[in-house]
Amino acid sequence: MKVIILGNAGAGKSTLARKLIASQPAARLSLDEVAFQGGTERRPLQESVEDVRRWISEQDSWIIEGCYADILEPVLACADELIFLNPGVVACLAHCRSRPWEPEKFSSRQEQDANLDNLLQWVGTYDTRADEYGLARHRALYESFAGKKRELCHPELYASTRCSVFIATSLDGLIARNDGSIDWLERANAAVPASEDCGYADYMQTVDAIVMGRATFDKVLSFPDWPYGNLPVHVLSTTLRCRPSGVPDSVQVLHATPHEVVERAAAAGHRHLYIDGGRTIQGFLRAGLITELTITIIPILLGSGLRLFGDLPADTDLRLLSSKAFPFGFVQSHYAVCQKA
Ligand SMILES: NC(=O)c1ccc[n+]([C@@H]2O[C@H](COP(=O)([O-])OP(=O)(O)OC[C@H]3O[C@@H](n4cnc5c(N)ncnc54)[C@H](OP(=O)(O)O)[C@@H]3O)[C@@H](O)[C@H]2O)c1
Known part of the structure; x- marks a missing residue:
């Protein structure tokens, strides 16, 4: 990963950087570290830029965060993703007020607090400042970037959105036959007492929206009734153009x-997303976005079929939260995905 996170002070850059690093290891550079001589005096721009270039050349995978458009502009092309955090001045001011002591920047909490009024005044002028720290320069930098980019207006919600999986697999880790059929699962479910849903209804009570791949959607459309009521369902597809x-x-x-x-789901106020469909789950896992997995193993070996899991950029540690064996042979395990510190 080679990511630049840009935005006002208090926009949530460090929080997002830590969240991204938890899902995929990367070195992190805060531009505050290269911008100043010590105290409040800025270093010559060229020195700061050279330090950043040198630092980049020493890393395989990195995140740079800061509000310094002049430093970022010459190194922008080194990034393969630019994230512009733009939650609005009111949110930034609130974050600055609630910041814990930052010992890497201030020698004491008192020193930090003594600087707070200046910081709030500075942060509050973000929308109108014409200098490198202002919205106009950040917006221009964002628009000039030709690579992958996203503007997050709800980074806090984004950081707190849970994405979970609730799925059944064969003992050999398959979710469907090669042709997508789940006759084996339907047969197994038919033998389950009508009063037992293996926790599905309780789980669905907690879900704000479902995200499913187009192949799973096709399967759901073959069911006699639409099973999700009014719950929002986002169908991911590169081939379907509309509903x-x-x-x-x-x-x-x-x-x-x-x-x-x-990000879209967070903006809509959806805090818990149910992610469904093998390739879709794999995409969310690779992006480091899955927080919990509930997997019900059906006592059958299919030999071949569609896999639940695929390649990952790194090992993903899981913590077993609970495990339950049902009398009809299903075994359900609930895991949390461990976030790296
Ligand atoms: N055992 C179970 O509990 C269980 C649960 C769910 C599903 N299933 C079964 O699993 C099968 C489907 O799984 P699957 O692995 O084949 O696929 P899937 O994840 O349901 O769907 C894959 C498709 O989703 C779209 N997609 C995924 N990520 C996307 C993204 N980021 N942007 C745009 N499009 C994206 C693409 O559609 P396009 O090709 O249109 O671009 C892709 O081909 C079905 O047979 C279903 O019955 C079983």
């Missing part, structure tokens, strides 16, 4: 990355 006729208004077709999906 097929006869499908409820609660369904929205999206062509978006997992991060974009989470």
Whole structure:
């Protein structure tokens, strides 16, 4: 990963950087470290830029965060993603007021507090400042970047959105046959007492929206009834252009990355997303966005079929939260995905 996070002070850059690093290891540079001589005096711009270039050349995977457009502009092309955090001045001011002591910047809490009024005054002029720290320069930098980029207006919600999985697999880790059929699962479910849903209804009570791949959506459309009521359902597809006729208004077709999906969902106030479909789950796992997995293993070996899991950029540690064996042979395990510190 080679990511630049840009935005006003208090926009949530460090929080987002830590969250990204938790899902994929990377070195992190705060531009505050190269911008100043010590105290409040800025270093010559060229020295700061050279330090950043040198630092980049020493890293395989990195995140740079800061509000210094003059330092970022010459190194922008080194990034393969630019994230512009723009939650609005009111949110930035609130974050600055609630910041814990930052020992790397201030020798004491008192010193930090003594600087707070100046900081708030400075942060509050973000929308109108014409200098390198202001919205206009940040917006211009964002628009000039030709690579992958996203503007997050709800970084805090984004950081707190949970994405979970609730799925059944064969013992050999398959979610469907090669042709997508789940006859084996339907047969197994038919043998389960009518009073037992293996926790599905309780889980669905906590879900604000479902995100499913187009292949899973096709399967759901073959069911006799729409199973999700009015719950918002985001169908990911590069081939579907719009909602097929006869499908409820609660369904929205999206062509978006997992991060974009989470940002949109957060903006809509959806805090818990149920991610469904093998390749879709794999995409969210690779993006480091899955927080919990509930996997019900059906006692059958299929030999071949569609896999639940695929390649990952790094090992993903899981913490077992609970495990339950049902008398009819299903075994359900609930895992939390461990966030790296
Ligand atoms: N065992 C279970 O509990 C369980 C649960 C759910 C599903 N299933 C089964 O699993 C099968 C489907 O799984 P699957 O792995 O084939 O696929 P899937 O994840 O349901 O769908 C994959 C498709 O989703 C779209 N997609 C995924 N991520 C996208 C993104 N970021 N942007 C745009 N489009 C994206 C693409 O559609 P386009 O090709 O249109 O671009 C892709 O081909 C079905 O047979 C279903 O019945 C089983």
